[in-house]
Structure formats: structure tokens, C-alpha cells
Ligand SMILES: CC(=O)SCCNC(=O)CCNC(=O)[C@H](O)C(C)(C)COP(=O)(O)OP(=O)(O)OC[C@H]1O[C@@H](n2cnc3c(N)ncnc32)[C@H](O)[C@@H]1OP(=O)(O)O
């Protein structure tokens with residue numbers, strides 16, 4: 120059962136979202152996403168087009184027994200019957216009937232040129248197809264929503280016909296007529312005027328289905344709701360064909376937080392961040408950091424002036440409290456930092472620096488100076504933490520003293536290139552001279568370093584290099600350029616990022632590697648010996 124019929128939050132991630140280039144969902148993926156959507160509390164989940172896409176037919180079959188929805192109602196998507204045919208005899212309409220979905224969302228033409236040129240039939244025949252299919256499904260006990268393809272372009276070309284499609288649909292029994300901005304090029308003010316006119320002229324219950332080709336899908340959805348639409352369609356993370364559909368979480372968050380509408384079950388908006396990211400894991404499409412509300416950067420502050428005001432009151436630089444959508448405020452430390460940024464970031468990392476103006480001043484200067492040489496701390500919290508520890512305690516955290524390291528790469532007779540590293544260091548009073556092999560120089564150094572210190576610090580065996588990023592900073596200099604390396608290390612419980620910079624890629628990698636191990640040992644509360 121849907122939560123409330125007064126306003127519909129209608130998700131089409133599994134149908135229109137799946138039309139995104141590069142997104143391919145298995146039936147298991149679709150079931151997992153449907154579960155997340157139900158947990159979020161949307162009213163309707165459009166599961167796909169049974170009868171047209173075999174996976175979607177299977178999805179509806181399996182969903183019946185494998186999913187027990189608490190909040191949402193399934194909708195099956197499909198087209199009206201064909202020109203010259205009756206709905207009762209149409210195999211695709213039969214598939215919609217047999218899907219078991221309580222709701223069928225029919226797509227119909229509402230633009231005269233599409234009826235005549237794409238459907239190759241008359242305007243009257245299209246109206247008959249729409250009415251016949253709606254009536255047929257209603258007689259078989261299904262609720263019908265109607266998606267009017269290309270509605271806004273159709274309205275511009277032939278207002279009377281576009282309105283007639285809405286009227287006929289409502290009279291035939293469609294509960295909602297969703298006006299579709301299929302090509303996504305309509306602007307909010309025009310869209311709002313059209314929605315108002317359709318509402319006044321037809322009295323039908325209206326919905327909105329907006330695409331983002333002009334970058335206005337969320338704004339258009341809100342504009343439609345403000346003009347009287349009571350059904351809003353969209354997708355999680357704005358997935359969809361071309362530039363995507365309206366990002367449903369942004370639409371809902373805006374309406375709940377800025378218009379005081381209650382659309383999801385109480386408290387569920389605070390799951391938005393978690394669910395957007397959980398669904399991105401299933402789709403295997405990296406989530407955009409810059410997504411409104413749920414992006415990692417949505418509440419990340421970099422400019423020093425912002426931080427100084429946020430110190431007084433976070434609301435001074437935030438449009439809403441990130442906790443309301445399950446996100447967090449983050450401070451970014453960079454060359455644009457001021458004292459306040461350092462103080463707030465320090466607090467985030469567990470350092471109370473408020474009373475120590477000298478330390479804050481020194482750290483600010485060091486960050487600016489190091490960033491001017493190519494370091495970046497905003498993505499390397501662990502290196503920044505080590506820097507802070509050094510300035511607070513007066514000494515660099517050190518678990519081992521490196522005497523020297525070297526690495527060679529040889530091409531063997533079999534054509535394979537392998538690297539061998541030698542590391543000489545003193546750990547816990549013992550001198551170690553250790554070699555390590557690897558499929559590249561950094562891999563070899565990683566093996567040698569971990570062998571050299573594992574006797575003194577066994578925790579190092581839990582560390583794993585999970586990501587390695589290289590960036591050439593002054594590209595004009597070719598092989599003489601400055602190189603920045605970011606290394607992410609994990610220990611099964613979490614991960615941390617360190618940075619190294621140098622003219623030599625191996626030298627930069629070594630710096631990031633040593634910081635990575637040092638931070639890891641500190642994290643495991645190993646005592647430097
Ligand atoms: C705007 C949207 O995103 S709507 C959703 C679009 N989604 C999809 O297309 C994904 C699933 N689609 C499919 O699997 C296939 O396209 C199918 C099974 C629907 C149809 O495949 P085919 O029969 O091979 O036809 P094809 O895709 O080439 O053409 C579509 C046919 O539907 C007709 N059609 C288009 N819109 C409608 C409509 N609203 N009502 C009835 N028929 C329609 C077209 O005129 C065309 O008919 P024709 O075969 O007589 O020329």
C-alpha cells in the first residue's frame with residue numbers, strides 16, 4: 120500500500136533510470152534497489168516494462184514472492200495498444216495485466232507530430248487507443264497512471280490536442296496524468312504556466328516527469344508541484360537516458376525542507392545519503408560528489424572565510440542542516456584555508472586547537488607553503504593529521520628511521536618486467552636490510568617496507584594498499600614535471616589517504632607510503648619503539 124494517496128513520490132530508477140548509458144542492471148540488482156527504495160519510503164516503484172524486456176518480466180515474477188514491500192506499490196510500465204488493434208487482444212497489454220503490479224503506467228503520445236509521424240496514425244485513433252487501454256486495465260482491477268510523452272512540446276505545437284489527450288485519459292479512468300518533458304528542454308516558468316493551464320482546463324490529477332537536458336529537471340519538478348501537480352516522478356542519483364531524469368532525492372528534500380511537505384514516512388529523509396550511496400553501489404556507477412544534498416561535497420567547505428563564519432554558526436554557510444538528509448559537514452584543508460579552517464578540521468580529527476593560536480598559525484602557514492609545492496591535503500586527511508600531530512607535539516611521529524631505499528625494474532627474458540626494492544632502516548632498535556619484489560616499483564617498495572617493520576610492528580600485516588593515484592602537476596615540463604601521489608591504505612576497519620610530492624614518481628610514492636604506514640600504526644596505537 121502506498122503511504123498516502125494525496126501526493127505520490129514515484130520512483131522510476133528501475134525503468135527510466137536503467138535507460139542510462141553504461142547502466143546495466145541484473146534482476147538481482149533490481150530487486151536489491153527496490154528493497155532500498157521501499158526502505159526509503161517512496162510511494163511507487165516503477166519496476167520496468169514487462170513483456171518488452173525479459174529481465175523486467177522476470178523482475179515482476181520474482182518481486183511477487185521475494186519482496187515484501189512495507190511502503191511502496193509496484194507499477195508496471197508499458198505502451199497503449201497498437202493503432203487499429205484493441206487492448207484486450209494486445210500481447211503487450213496482456214503482459215502488463217499479468218505482471219501482478221497494482222498500478223500500470225501507460226506511455227501515450229500527446230504531441231500531434233509524434234502521433235502522425237512516429238505512430239503513423241490519426242489523432243482520433245490515438246485517443247481511442249489511450250481510452251481503450253486504460254478502460255481495459257481498469258476493468259481488470261489495475262490502477263492506471265498515464266505518462267504523456269513529449270507533453271510540453273506537444274502543447275506548444277497543438278495545445279487543444281495535448282489537452283484532449285489529458286481529458287480523454289482522465290475520463291477513461293486514469294488516476295494521474297503525468298506530463299512528461301521527454302526531451303528535457305522546457306524552462307521552469309513556461310512549464311509552470313502549462314501545468315496551471317492543464318489543471319484549470321481539464322481538472323485532471325496531474326503529475327510531472329522531467330528530464331534534465333536543460334539542467335532544469337529538479338527545478339521543473341518543483342515548479343510543477345507549486346503549480347498543482349500532486350505526483351512527482353524521478354530517479355535516485357538522477358539516473359536516466361542522456362543527461363538523466365529529475366533527481367528524486369533532491370526534489371523530495373527541497374519539497375520537505377523548503378516547502379514543509381511531508382512526502383516520505385517520518386524520519387526517512389535522514390536516510391537519503393545512505394540510500395543514494397547504497398543504490399550507487401548496486402548500479403556500480405560512481406556517485407557524483409557534487410550531487411545536491413547527498414553528494415560527499417554537498418556540505419564540504421574549503422574557503423577560509425566560510426570556515427571563519429561556520430565557526431560562529433554553521434547555518435551561515437549552509438542552506439540546510441546536513442543531518443536532515445543523513446549527510447555531514449566537512450572542512451577541507453588547502454591553500455585556501457585560514458585559521459578557522461584549521462581549527463575546525465583539527466576538531467573533526469580529534470584535536471582541540473582553539474586555545475593554541477601559535478600552533479594554528481604554524482599549521483596554516485605550512486599547509487599553504489606545502490600546497491604551493493604541489494601537496495593537497497583536502498583529500499589526504501591522514502597526512503594532515505600527521506602534520507598536526509607534529510606541530511602539537513613538537514616532533515614528527517616516527518616508528519622507524521630510514522637509512523636508504525632503492526628500487527630497480529628489470530625486463531626478463533620472458534618479456535615480463537619485475538621490480539625489486541631494497542629498504543634499509545632501523546625499527547625498534549634493530550637494523551633491517553630487506554628486499555621485496557613486486558609487479559611495479561611501488562608494489563616492490565610496499566613489500567620491502569612491510570617486511571622490514573613487521574617484526575617490530577605486527578599490525579602492519581593488516582594494511583593493504585587499496586588505491587593509488589598519480590597526477591602530473593606542471594604538465595608543460597614533460598618528464599621533469601612535479602608529480603603528486605595519493606595512496607589509500609586500509610586495515611579492514613577503515614581506510615586513510617596520504618600524499619607525497621616529488622620530481623620522481625617513486626620518490627613521491629615512497630613519501631605517501633611511509634606516511635600511510637605511519638598513520639596506520641598510530642591508528643592501531645602502536646607505541647613507537
Ligand atoms: C520516452 C520513453 O522513454 S518511453 C520508454 C521507452 N523504453 C523502451 O523503448 C525500452 C523497451 N523497448 C523495447 O523493448 C522495444 O522497443 C519494444 C518491445 C517496446 C518494441 O519493439 P519493436 O516491436 O521491435 O518496435 P520498435 O522499438 O522498433 O518500435 C516501437 C513500435 O511501438 C510503436 N509505439 C511507440 N509509442 C507507442 C505508444 N505510445 N503506443 C503504442 N505504440 C507505440 C511505434 O510506432 C513502433 O511501432 P511499429 O513497430 O509499428 O513501427
Ligand SMILES: CC(=O)C(=O)O
Pocket residue numbers: 135226266267268269299300301302328330
Ligand atoms: C515516459 C517517459 O519516460 C518520458 O516521456 O520521458
